[in-house]
Amino acid sequence: MTDTLASPGVAATVARLREQVCALHAELVRYGLVVWTAGNVSARVPGHDLMVIKPSGVSYDDLTPQTMVLCDLHGTPVEGDLTPSSDTAAHAHVYRTMPGVGGVVHTHSTYASAWAARAEPIPCVLTAMSDEFGGDIPIGPFSLIGDESIGRGVVETLAGSRSPAVIMQNHGVFTIGADARAAVKAAVMCEDVARTVHLARQLGDTVPIPQAEIDSLWDRYQNVYGQR
Amino acid sequence: MTDTLASPGVAATVARLREQVCALHAELVRYGLVVWTAGNVSARVPGHDLMVIKPSGVSYDDLTPQTMVLCDLHGTPVEGDLTPSSDTAAHAHVYRTMPGVGGVVHTHSTYASAWAARAEPIPCVLTAMSDEFGGDIPIGPFSLIGDESIGRGVVETLAGSRSPAVIMQNHGVFTIGADARAAVKAAVMCEDVARTVHLARQLGDTVPIPQAEIDSLWDRYQNVYGQR
Amino acid sequence: MTDTLASPGVAATVARLREQVCALHAELVRYGLVVWTAGNVSARVPGHDLMVIKPSGVSYDDLTPQTMVLCDLHGTPVEGDLTPSSDTAAHAHVYRTMPGVGGVVHTHSTYASAWAARAEPIPCVLTAMSDEFGGDIPIGPFSLIGDESIGRGVVETLAGSRSPAVIMQNHGVFTIGADARAAVKAAVMCEDVARTVHLARQLGDTVPIPQAEIDSLWDRYQNVYGQR
Amino acid sequence: MTDTLASPGVAATVARLREQVCALHAELVRYGLVVWTAGNVSARVPGHDLMVIKPSGVSYDDLTPQTMVLCDLHGTPVEGDLTPSSDTAAHAHVYRTMPGVGGVVHTHSTYASAWAARAEPIPCVLTAMSDEFGGDIPIGPFSLIGDESIGRGVVETLAGSRSPAVIMQNHGVFTIGADARAAVKAAVMCEDVARTVHLARQLGDTVPIPQAEIDSLWDRYQNVYGQR
Numbered sequence: 084m085t086d087t088l089a090s091p092g093v094a095a096t097v098a099r100l101r102e103q104v105c106a107l108h109a110e111l112v113r114y115g116l117v118v119w120t121a122g123n124v125s126a127r128v129p130g131h132d133l134m135v136i137k138p139s140g141v142s143y144d145d146l147t148p149q150t151m152v153l154c155d156l157h158g159t160p161v162e163g164d165l166t167p168s169s170d171t172a173a174h175a176h177v178y179r180t181m182p183g184v185g186g187v188v189h190t191h192s193t194y195a196s197a198w199a200a201r202a203e204p205i206p207c208v209l210t211a212m213s214d215e216f217g218g219d220i221p222i223g224p225f226s227l228i229g230d231e232s233i234g235r236g237v238v239e240t241l242a243g244s245r246s247p248a249v250i251m252q253n254h255g256v257f258t259i260g261a262d263a264r265a266a267v268k269a270a271v272m273c274e275d276v277a278r279t280v281h282l283a284r285q286l287g288d289t290v291p292i293p294q295a296e297i298d299s300l301w302d303r304y305q306n307v308y309g310q311r
Numbered sequence: 312m313t314d315t316l317a318s319p320g321v322a323a324t325v326a327r328l329r330e331q332v333c334a335l336h337a338e339l340v341r342y343g344l345v346v347w348t349a350g351n352v353s354a355r356v357p358g359h360d361l362m363v364i365k366p367s368g369v370s371y372d373d374l375t376p377q378t379m380v381l382c383d384l385h386g387t388p389v390e391g392d393l394t395p396s397s398d399t400a401a402h403a404h405v406y407r408t409m410p411g412v413g414g415v416v417h418t419h420s421t422y423a424s425a426w427a428a429r430a431e432p433i434p435c436v437l438t439a440m441s442d443e444f445g446g447d448i449p450i451g452p453f454s455l456i457g458d459e460s461i462g463r464g465v466v467e468t469l470a471g472s473r474s475p476a477v478i479m480q481n482h483g484v485f486t487i488g489a490d491a492r493a494a495v496k497a498a499v500m501c502e503d504v505a506r507t508v509h510l511a512r513q514l515g516d517t518v519p520i521p522q523a524e525i526d527s528l529w530d531r532y533q534n535v536y537g538q539r
Numbered sequence: 540m541t542d543t544l545a546s547p548g549v550a551a552t553v554a555r556l557r558e559q560v561c562a563l564h565a566e567l568v569r570y571g572l573v574v575w576t577a578g579n580v581s582a583r584v585p586g587h588d589l590m591v592i593k594p595s596g597v598s599y600d601d602l603t604p605q606t607m608v609l610c611d612l613h614g615t616p617v618e619g620d621l622t623p624s625s626d627t628a629a630h631a632h633v634y635r636t637m638p639g640v641g642g643v644v645h646t647h648s649t650y651a652s653a654w655a656a657r658a659e660p661i662p663c664v665l666t667a668m669s670d671e672f673g674g675d676i677p678i679g680p681f682s683l684i685g686d687e688s689i690g691r692g693v694v695e696t697l698a699g700s701r702s703p704a705v706i707m708q709n710h711g712v713f714t715i716g717a718d719a720r721a722a723v724k725a726a727v728m729c730e731d732v733a734r735t736v737h738l739a740r741q742l743g744d745t746v747p748i749p750q751a752e753i754d755s756l757w758d759r760y761q762n763v764y765g766q767r
Numbered sequence: 768m769t770d771t772l773a774s775p776g777v778a779a780t781v782a783r784l785r786e787q788v789c790a791l792h793a794e795l796v797r798y799g800l801v802v803w804t805a806g807n808v809s810a811r812v813p814g815h816d817l818m819v820i821k822p823s824g825v826s827y828d829d830l831t832p833q834t835m836v837l838c839d840l841h842g843t844p845v846e847g848d849l850t851p852s853s854d855t856a857a858h859a860h861v862y863r864t865m866p867g868v869g870g871v872v873h874t875h876s877t878y879a880s881a882w883a884a885r886a887e888p889i890p891c892v893l894t895a896m897s898d899e900f901g902g903d904i905p906i907g908p909f910s911l912i913g914d915e916s917i918g919r920g921v922v923e924t925l926a927g928s929r930s931p932a933v934i935m936q937n938h939g940v941f942t943i944g945a946d947a948r949a950a951v952k953a954a955v956m957c958e959d960v961a962r963t964v965h966l967a968r969q970l971g972d973t974v975p976i977p978q979a980e981i982d983s984l985w986d987r988y989q990n991v992y993g994q995r
Contacts, residue, residue, distance in 0.1 A: 118955055118956070118959045119952055119955050119956065120993075138994065139993050139994060140993025141993075166994055169987075169992050191893070191895050191963070193962055193963050193966065197964075197967040197969075198967075199967075200892045200963065200964060200973040200974065201967055201970065201971050201972065201974065203970075203971070208428045209419070209427075209428055209481055209482070210456060210481055210482045210483075211349065211419050211424075211482075211483070214456075225974075225976070227980060227983055228894060228898075228984060229987055252974060253892060253893055253894055253976050268347055271346055272346070272347065275347075275419075279421050279424045279425050280425075281966060281969075281970065282422060282425035282509060283424075283425040283428035283429055285425075285513060285969060286425075286509065286512055286513070287431070288429065289428045290428065290453075290480060290481060296455060300455065300456060303397075303456065308367060308368050308397050309348075309367050309368025310367060310368055310369065310394055311394065436656045436709060437652060437655075438684060438709055439577065439652075439710075442684075499575050500575065503575075503647075503649070506649055507647070507653050508656060510649065510650060510653035510737060511652075511653040511655075511656035513653075514657065514740055515657050515659070516657065517657055518656065518657065518658045518681075518708060520681070520709050524683060528684060531683075535625065535685065536595060536625050537576075537595050537596025537597075538594065538595060538596055538597065538622055539622065570802065664937060665880060665937055666912060667805065667875050667938075667939070670912075724803055727802055727803050728803065731802045735875070735877050735880045735884065738877065738878060738881035739880075739881040739882075739883075739884035739885055741965075741969060742881075742887075742968055742969070743885050743887070744885065745884040745885055746885065746886045746909075746936060746937060748909070748937050752911060755911055756912060759853075759913055763853065764823060764853050765804075765823050765824025765825075766822065766823060766824055766825065766849060766850055767850065
């Protein structure tokens with residue numbers, strides 16, 4: 084591992100990811116997805132069995148690129164003195180199991196966690212949900228925190244879904260993406276639709292979107308939306 | 312088209328509208344009507360078959376006057392390299408069909424989108440709603456995104472209403488105005504009354520406002536309110 | 540009137556009130572009680588039949604001390620070119636009828652306006668409500684905007700209550716105070732308790748506070764709280 | 768007392784606590800737990816029968832380290848001219864009775880106060896709640912403000928609970944901690960879970976967490992979470 088980190092290319096990549104992951108934590112704050120020290124973002128170091136993740140129990144105000152913790156994909160720190168997030172084992176399990184995933188985010192965002200406390204998936208009744216999630220946002224199992232149970236629940240639940248977000252029962256949200264920014268986007272959109280569908284349901288029944296229309300919206304968003 | 316854009320008067324107008332439309336996007340953020348890259352504002356170039364609109368999938372932080380996309384009224388870009396909003400065809404249809412409209416706004420603002428998910432119009436039970444909307448805010452049909460279907464639904468729904476806002480089923484809000492600022496105002500007020508009426512209905516029945524009073528309030532607001 | 544305004548003492552008082560009323564409008568924005576150009580604050584010029592109030596339909600960003608409008612207590616401007624708030628007649632009626640009132644505030648703040656749409660008074664189930672309002676916050680009658688009807692409804696409703704706030708049916712909130720700052724405080728506290736009691740009622744019945752305890756809390760707050 | 772304060776070590780500790788308690792009040796504002804002048808934070812002066820607390824009825828914008836009031840543990844000011852918070856007797860009672868407590872916070876935060884108005888404890892249905900509170904957040908008795916009744920209710924309720932937060936009926940929240948920062952954290956987390964569980968309950972039944980799992984989560988959070 085020491086040899087790997089001594090390579091100038093890897094060192095530059097890790098430095099860039101420390102900057103990016105630190106900055107993305109500020110997006111969690113800006114969008115109101117986290118309070119105090121809860122929540123975390125990680126990024127895989129592409130091509131290496133390494134990840135960069137938030138330190139445990141450190142305030143968002145005190146995060147700097149240097150406080151981000153570099154770990155191997157079993158969650159063991161390989162640089163620095165800080166203890167990584169207590170969700171590190173879950174992130175590491177996702178990276179080991181899902182090779183296409185480059186970023187993972189975890190939050191207790193309010194509305195999504197309210198669905199979590201009822202263990203109820205969010206039904207796809209919005210075009211914005213069809214775009215980003217391609218259907219319902221599924222519920223993952225209850226697990227204790229600290230070991231790989233959560234990671235296994237995340238991976239197993241996402242395996243049966245187009246959704247980059249899973250709502251873990253009684254807990255909160257995990258999202259994945261091709262990189263950390265995409266995972267943060269999924270976390271932001273997950274809370275946004277969790278809130279809108281919650282409110283919609285408060286005053287009556289929602290109108291379902293036919294599956295063919297969901298498919299069509301999802302396909303367009305994945306392939307046409309944005310800049311090429 | 313090249314000839315038109317080469318005219319100094321048109322170039323100055325387009326430059327001014329790029330500034331204004333860019334600045335109005337910041338109002339959507341300030342009032343919490345949009346998250347991530349969702350939502351868009353456009354303005355007609357008065358006297359020309361041209362409009363200025365947000366680029367597709369670009370963050371609000373990264374918007375500048377130069378990133379706004381100048382399109383014809385079929386949604387085809389006529390300057391620059393960026394792809395316009397995926398709602399461009401809807402905006403363009405509104406401008407082609409409603410000559411008095413100078414600005415269009417689209418958002419997925421939270422409370423309005425909750426009414427959208429139930430396909431339920433917002434009843435006029437507030438004086439502020441009588442002022443700005445002159446009655447209920449109507450529901451438009453479900454449509455796929457990307458072609459003119461949404462634009463047709465917007466125009467057909469607004470044709471039967473005083474309201475400058477329409478809530479599109481399962482989707483979100485479109486608003487119109489004499490200029491882009493008026494359309495942004497309608498989007499802000501639409502979310503404001505969507506939220507207040509939502510909350511009112513949570514705890515019981517609302518008190519209707521008689522139609523004659525709605526008419527009186529609307530007339531005063533259109534003709535007396537503000538500076539002359 | 541010209542003679543009165545030429546007196547150095549009056550001119551200095553008016554200048555000070557223009558500063559204060561302008562600054563207090565920013566408190567309405569900070570506490571989320573207003574959107575766009577809705578809402579207004581006024582202050583009586585002590586010892587004179589004059590008041591300072593927001594201009595009609597001007598954005599909060601564009602307010603300066605000089606844009607505040609000096610009116611007589613029938614709502615007629617006596618200085619400057621701007622049209623005063625369309626609620627000016629209501630404010631003026633309050634000042635003419637209630638000599639102890641030095642400030643008036645009007646908002647469409649969200650939760651209070653939700654109670655307004657149901658024409659339902661807010662029951663006193665919080666110690667903070669006992670402190671500031673001394674009991675329930677009452678409902679005033681529906682009135683059209685622009686003439687003195689609203690002012691009469693405000694005065695008649697507050698006459699039977701300790702509350703410095705009244706919720707006008709289908710409309711919003713009017714608050715009074717010994718000065719404009721006290722009226723703004725009442726507007727902030729009104730929305731705060733409107734929101735808390737709304738939420739409390741969503742999940743079941745609230746526990747009433749016995750009248751003797753309300754009286755005791757109100758007396759202490761009026762006489763002991765704060766700096767002497 | 769004068770002798771104690773003349774000791775350089777005590778003076779330095781008091782100066783440091785004035786800074787800290789003043790800064791922590793800004794956290795109450797940042798997290799939206801307080802409006803206008805409501806709410807307060809205090810800190811014990813370790814090893815002395817002294818505490819530092821917010822002055823009564825002073826705006827958060829006007830707080831400085833020097834405006835914090837130094838009191839003995841019966842709530843009598845021992846330095847300066849300002850009157851301490853009207854909740855001072857409650858804070859003082861907690862410090863006298865619970866020697867392990869170094870900080871106390873009081874707020875009327877919105878969602879927690881909604882539970883207070885129903886006198887309903889918050890059930891532990893979130894892992895974040897298990898972590899911080901180790902079970903339900905309990906309800907304390909209704910008390911008048913100003914004397915030690917509230918302090919007694921706080922102490923008696925917390926005696927039977929792992930929770931550092933108690934929701935006082937019809938009133939708001941009191942939290943305790945080893946220091947003032949820990950008490951502020953408990954106040955932030957209390958409102959966060961009060962909101963999430965409120966929302967969860969709006970749309971149906973929540974899923975309980977078995978007691979053994981709550982115990983396990985609480986134990987890990989107290990002993991493993993954060994930096995060592």
